Amino acid sequence: MTGAILRLASWIVPRGRRADWLAEWRAELHYVARVDHAGAAGFTRGAFRDALWLRRHDPHPREPLFASPVRTLAALAVLAAVAGICRPAPRLPKDVIAIRSHGSPLSLTYDEYRILEAHRPEGIEAVAFYRKLSKRAVATRSMDAVLRGHALPGVSGGYSVADDFGPGPGYVIARFSTTGNLPWWHITIPSPDGGHELLDCVPLNPGQRVLAVLFIFGVAVIILPALTTFSPGAPVRGHRAWMFFAAKLGLGMTAVYFASAALAEPGLTAFGLLVGFFLVVRWALEDQRRRCPICLRYLASPVSFGCLGHILLDWHGSEFICPEGHGLLQVSASPASPYAPQHWVRL
Numbered sequence: 001m002t003g004a005i006l007r008l009a010s011w012i013v014p015r016g017r018r019a020d021w022l023a024e025w026r027a028e029l030h031y032v033a034r035v036d037h038a039g040a041a042g043f044t045r046g047a048f049r050d051a052l053w054l055r056r057h058d059p060h061p062r063e064p065l066f067a068s069p070v071r072t073l074a075a076l077a078v079l080a081a082v083a084g085i086c087r088p089a090p091r092l093p094k095d096v097i098a099i100r101s102h103g104s105p106l107s108l109t110y111d112e113y114r115i116l117e118a119h120r121p122e123g124i125e126a127v128a129f130y131r132k133l134s135k136r137a138v139a140t141r142s143m144d145a146v147l148r149g150h151a152l153p154g155v156s157g158g159y160s161v162a163d164d165f166g167p168g169p170g171y172v173i174a175r176f177s178t179t180g181n182l183p184w185w186h187i188t189i190p191s192p193d194g195g196h197e198l199l200d201c202v203p204l205n206p207g208q209r210v211l212a213v214l215f216i217f218g219v220a221v222i223i224l225p226a227l228t229t230f231s232p233g234a235p236v237r238g239h240r241a242w243m244f245f246a247a248k249l250g251l252g253m254t255a256v257y258f259a260s261a262a263l264a265e266p267g268l269t270a271f272g273l274l275v276g277f278f279l280v281v282r283w284a285l286e287d288q289r290r291r292c293p294i295c296l297r298y299l300a301s302p303v304s305f306g307c308l309g310h311i312l313l314d315w316h317g318s319e320f321i322c323p324e325g326h327g328l329l330q331v332s333a334s335p336a337s338p339y340a341p342q343h344w345v346r347l
């Protein structure tokens with residue numbers, strides 16, 4: 001067991017020093033286990049702290065994942081693809097609708113369903129009635145034609161078929177034959193007293209409309225300046241930098257769009273989209289501010305200059321350098337400084 005813990009901790013240690021580190025810890029553990037067998041497990045836990053210290057002070061650290069622009073876009077593309085593959089399948093096809101009474105209650109009686117079935121509008125392919133019974137439901141035979149293998153909404157235990165339903169309320173769902181948008185919002189059926197009854201058609205899977213998604217993106221962009229600087233930074237110049245910025249935004253937003261589909265409620269999906277878009281735009285701006293405007297690589301080796309007392313008379317902040325040697329980025333430490341928040345110095 002202690003050997004497995006040591007092996008696990010060794011993965012944190014930089015690869016070049018891993019074998020020596022593991023041999024040393026094994027030797028020490030062997031000695032500790034001989035002297036105090038019960039304390040060996042506690043001793044092994046210290047290996048994680050030691051391994052983390054070595055990782056943090058690695059003189060030749062591995063390049064971060066997002067260091068190069070190609071790797072950044074590749075990682076975002078993989079993220080978007082995984083989110084797209086893993087997104088849950090829509091629970092119902094788009095051409096399945098609920099038919100409800102206009103106003104409340106939302107349910108219909110079995111007699112109303114039979115009148116609807118007898119006066120079925122031309123666009124409706126199949127219509128079915130069901131009634132919930134705790135976890136299961138009973139439904140008319142036409143339910144199979146409406147659902148075509150999909151699950152009945154709001155019923156976890158499936159449904160059984162019945163022929164007679166008697167009085168009492170139930171729910172009606174239907175499948176319409178035209179593709180695309182819902183053909184009508186309301187339909188009328190004859191009522192038993194000789195008049196007409198108005199029924200509502202409600203899509204059960206409205207999907208996400210492009211305009212609604214764009215609207216949420218717009219809201220995310222509007223609230224952004226309240227929480228972060230909107231500027232993509234002094235270094236961003238040229239088509240290449242802007243194209244990279246746009247690609248980051250596009251891929252990040254695609255990942256958020258797919259991921260938000262996992263949220264069950266439409267309200268939650270909209271909120272998830274808003275938060276996700278906000279975080280993506282904010283990350284894309286902050287990431288862009290820390291890149292070389294020429295090669296778009298992540299700036300490295302931060303060095304701190306000056307101290308807080310230099311705010312008025314001298315510059316105080318950090319300097320980052322492009323790994324390819326294109327220039328230096330000076331980032332002011334305080335917004336109160338008379339110097340620009342970011343200044344790019346070409347070498």
Ligand SMILES: [Zn+2]
Binds near residue numbers: 292293294324326327
């Ligand atoms: Zn560069």
